[in-house]
Amino acid sequence: xxxxxxxxxxxxxxxxxxxxxxxxxxxxxxxxxxxxxxxxxxxxxxxxxxxxxxxxxxxxxxxxxxxxxxxxxxxxxxxxxxxxxxxxxxxxxxxxxxxxxxxxxxxxxxxxxxxxxxxxxxxxxxxxxxxxxxxxxxxxxxxxxxxxxxxxxxxxxxxxxxxxxxxxxxxxxxxxxxxxxxxxxxxxxxxxxxxxxxxxxxxxxxxxxxxxxxxxxxxxxxxxxxxxxxxxx
Numbered sequence: 001x002x003x004x005x006x007x008x009x010x011x012x013x014x015x016x017x018x019x020x021x022x023x024x025x026x027x028x029x030x031x032x033x034x035x036x037x038x039x040x041x042x043x044x045x046x047x048x049x050x051x052x053x054x055x056x057x058x059x060x061x062x063x064x065x066x067x068x069x070x071x072x073x074x075x076x077x078x079x080x081x082x083x084x085x086x087x088x089x090x091x092x093x094x095x096x097x098x099x100x101x102x103x104x105x106x107x108x109x110x111x112x113x114x115x116x117x118x119x120x121x122x123x124x125x126x127x128x129x130x131x132x133x134x135x136x137x138x139x140x141x142x143x144x145x146x147x148x149x150x151x152x153x154x155x156x157x158x159x160x161x162x163x164x165x166x167x168x169x170x171x172x173x174x175x176x177x178x179x180x181x182x183x184x185x186x187x188x189x190x191x192x193x194x195x196x197x198x199x200x201x202x203x204x205x206x207x208x209x210x211x212x213x214x215x216x217x218x219x220x221x222x223x224x225x226x227x228x229x230x231x232x233x
Contacts, residue, residue, distance in 0.1 A: 017048060028044065035198045128204050142228055144227050
């Protein structure tokens with residue numbers, strides 16, 4: 001992560017990025033449970049009220065543990081140290097995740113608690129939208145999808161990943177981090193599409209054309225997510 005300061009017009013919005021309440025804490029996007037130690041030096045942090053900052057902590061822990069359990073094949077084979085410790089300290093969580101796995105002729109089939117995953121993904125998406133473009137989206141999105149990347153077709157995966165560098169038709173607001181990430185090549189403006197928070201653990205992408213705001217995330221290079229707001233309500 002690069003250290004970039006936000007110099008956008010702070011008068012437009014304020015308060016908790018999730019509910020608009022009084023922001024008395026700083027919320028990480030993503031939560032540190034998705035990252036390994038040592039954590040990156042410069043993590044995205046956003047203004048949040050105490051309730052919004054804390055109310056999804058159990059869902060975030062569930063999601064982080066679930067992803068690594070699916071990658072490993074079952075709870076007992078998890079290799080990631082942070083998740084192993086979390087499961088050891090929460091045997092009920094470990095049992096709950098293992099119970100969501102069934103075996104059939106194709107192998108292990110998992111049944112995630114989708115509402116919990118969706119709430120975490122939406123929280124991350126709101127944080128990335130504010131952090132990169134100073135665009136606050138407290139309303140529900142028009143589209144939210146979560147999917148294992150290995151299940152995508154080649155065409156779907158290419159569409160999700162996009163080009164590493166792409167031309168920007170509309171420039172972000174001056175002073176935003178998205179504007180600072182732009183670079184000039186032969187008098188054409190390009191941007192680096194994905195922001196890698198920690199290699200192999202978490203990366204995200206934000207695109208905004210003035211109406212349509214798209215946020216994409218990848219957890220542990222296994223679980224992909226996409227959130228879209230079509231316009232400001």
